[in-house]
Amino acid sequence: MSPETIIHTDPRAAANVPPPLLGVDGLSLEFRTRSGVVRALEDVSLSLQKGELLGVVGESGSGKSVFAYAMLGISDAAAKITRGTAVFDGMDLLGATERELREIRGREVSMIFQSPRTSLNPIRKVGHQIEDVLRRHAAVRGQDLRERAIDCLKRVRIPDPARRYEAYPFELSGGMCQRILIALALACQPSLLIADEPTTGLDVTTQAAIMDLIVELAHERQMATLLITHDLAMAAQYCDRIAVMHAGHVVEVGSAQVVLHQPQHPYTARLIASTPHTADSIAAMQPIPGSLPDLRAARLPPCRYSARCEYRTERCDTEALPAVPIDATHSVRCWRAAA
């Protein structure tokens, strides 16, 4: 059954309110480590519609990747989901068995990793690696398999795909490996693509080419995409909506243009101000003071940004703060915006 048919048989679809393809509500996740409990995600709520591009932005350690891994059920053994729900296309992701998850991984949901070189098996021909995915999820066999694999390579615009099919990862450049990974991720036409910093380690021109490719393929197939990046400018350029994460909280969600031009959360504003531009001098850069709070602390303030915030009030450290809606699509987790 294709994902479309599932959506159409959903009673809510008939009521003209399409349910989100991915709906995450109040998700909290912690790592139980020897040195204490790390509350890596707290009350994360995000939704993603079919064909939509959502950028998840934040500095290292803000919980972006942890969130993506939790969606796919491949979190570290120490990770424990304490609250919340995640529903993908009518399926409860958090309650699903490993077997059920294996069925959707690679077929319905797939992922592009940040390091193209290490994400490919070093001693297996790239063509065979694509065939592995096809064999696992699509009913393709024999000679068709090879053709489909070459077809996948062609779609991500790899020159001379029939020859590249025979190549080993070490024979290809970083950008080429990233294209192979994209081909792998898209081989079974998933309805949700999670791209975890897909352009890290690539030069700027390749970066743009890869991003253009992802966006184009996403639009072409009405594929929802979760783009995880630390580059706010890039997210704003390619995404429909942006979610800004800080220390395990989603501090601001809104359409890309609104978040970029009218940020409501102090952290978002500082993040935009700290993005370097070509004309800037090093001295003109405005780094965000302080660093992420220690998520192992016994009592974290309700607003985890408060220690770094220039607008901090007493209220920030005492009262629990829900996400404050600014308008239908824009919401912020800050007392200042609520006022």
Add this chain to the structure above:
Amino acid sequence: MNLKHFKYVLKENPVTGFAFVLFGLFVLLAIFGPLIAPFDPLDSNAGEPLTPPSAQNWFGTDSFGRDIFSRVIIATRLDFGIALSAVLISFIIGSSIGCAAGFWGGWLDRVSSRVADTIMAFPLFVLAMGIVAALGNTVGNVIYATAIINLPFYMRVARAEANVRRNAGFIEAARLAGNADVRILAVHIFPNILPPMMVQVSLNMGWAILNAAGLSFIGLGVRPPEAEWGIMVAEGATYIISGEWWVALFPGAVLMLAVFCFNLMGDGLRDLIDPRRRT
């Protein structure tokens, strides 16, 4: 793995070529030995005991007048058979246990690692002696004993190599493509640890031959009048003092050559199966 690649590896490393040729010769001897040997290896000729090497008996004759050249050739099959079966058994069992232990960890890892430690705590040759003595003096038991004492080496190499790869990006990616653990082990982990394992296999073949010969030398496993390099060296050892050097020297030299050949082959084998070497 194609012919072109094979040629390339040989050109890069001529010593490997030499080792492969030598190995091929030994294999031919093992298969066609009985056709090549000029005399019956067990046929004693009381009239010509301990004759030095001559045009008729290239390696001379032993105390029973048996042709040493024929016996050395015939013994190839037995010695290679023992070494190959022993190495095969320990490679298959050791690498699968090691792979699984390194990948999953947990109780399997703890139990198998302690078993390997226990085996390695013994002087290995003494352990092999003990096993053969306890199980009974047969060729089969020599094979099992040799396999058991080699097991820890495969388990350790496989465990370490699988362990460093279990969180590698491509393993995570394979998991995200919907693969079950067993398939990841078989398709992604195992082929990746094969190159270092191949070096181990080749070195181990040498040890296995030495081990089998060593056991026969002290009278365990293969028994006279069977032709076997270790026994022949043992029989010849008594004659060295009295000047009949050829009885021990020729089987010993062939034994050394076989071990040498396997040691040289290790790197070449790895280069052959590792695609990263094809540049």
